[in-house]
Amino acid sequence: MAAFQPLQPISRFLLPRGPLLLRPQTRLLMQHATGLRHASTPAKGLSAEFLRRKAAQQQKATPVIPQPDIYRPPSHGSRKPNRNLENRIYGPPVSEEDKKRMATKKYPNMMSPEGSFSFWFLHDRGIHMWITLGILVTLSIAAWYMDFLSRTIYAELLPTRRDFVRHPYDTTKRFIEVYKMHMEYTSQLYTQQRLKKAEDVDKRRQYRLERQREAELKGEEYVEDPRYYVGEDGVRRRRVKRWFGIWE
Known part of the structure; x- marks a missing residue:
């Protein structure tokens, strides 16, 4: 008596295309016939173990290694800074004369101090308005003079x-x-x-x-030509049609 031979799957391109319900389910036949499991099919016995390990790994906190003081830079001390000492001025107190002298002193690469000529020249609105109007008037006079020279016959x-x-x-x-x-x-x-x-x-x-x-x-x-009309000044002009407010 011949031994039982498992069913061999038929290639998909050899099967006729028909309705979805009438197509043979080759994957189910192969699983029941041969008892093989594809690599893409998840295993039932490992899913619970995998979830347990994943939950245990998430519960573990990230270990924090304390930084030793030997490697701590001087700008970041171990103690919190005292905010009351930030605006502390070392040395003798500044007098009023020193404040006035510092306010009027000219420092390099900085704006001019108050009370100086350069500070007044840069911040005074009147002098800027006078300069602007002077330039505009000069340009207008120059333009008028050049136009006058180009038009007159008595140059x-x-x-x-x-x-x-x-x-x-x-x-x-x-x-x-x-x-x-x-x-x-x-x-x-x-x-x-x-x-x-x-x-x-x-x-x-x-x-x-x-x-x-x-x-x-x-x-x-x-009969006058309807294409023309006589204006109030007596000039005969051609009528122009307008379409949506635009000249023809």
């Missing part, structure tokens, strides 16, 4: 710096005269531009009226 009539040093009064008077000439010239330019603009507006208005008369004589209706 050759302006006095030089040497003349200002030698004759400041006459140089200032001459500069004012040249500046008045420059202002008169710019006023004339602006007046001519304004008159030319008004003349152009009048010509456009006359042109539109003439077109309307021609249309009336021919019996036609004069």
Whole structure:
């Protein structure tokens, strides 16, 4: 009679894929058939012993070895420091004259003492405000003067710096005269531009009226271009559409 042979597990990739409930449980068959235990399966007999040893190890306190005094540094004595002796001053008491002298003494690499000129210069708000405003005014005057030199046509009539040093009064008077000439010239330019603009507006208005008369004589209706409109100043401009407040 043939001996009983244990069942051999079938490889997973050889089994057909079916529902989970209908798949054969090969691991259970192997355990019941061969009686072997996998390494990943925890042993029941060692779990209680393992927990007991772990609890005993946790109950043990960490041993503390006392530090001998021979290795203790001088800055960390064995006794607690006395807080009352921290602000103690060794030597004779400091007098009022010594305090005043120490307050006004200049120490290297430190801020200037009170009462000195450098302390006043660094902490006074008035002197800082005066310096700041002086720099801003100087820069604004320099910018205005450079712009004036780049725009005026009378730059050759302006006095030089040497003349200002030698004759400041006459140089200032001459500069004012040249500046008045420059202002008169710019006023004339602006007046001519304004008159030319008004003349152009009048010509456009006359042109539109003439077109309307021609249309009336021919019996036609004069229709203006809806793409343009005439503003309050008489200038004909193109209408611009807006979408959500943004120019087209």
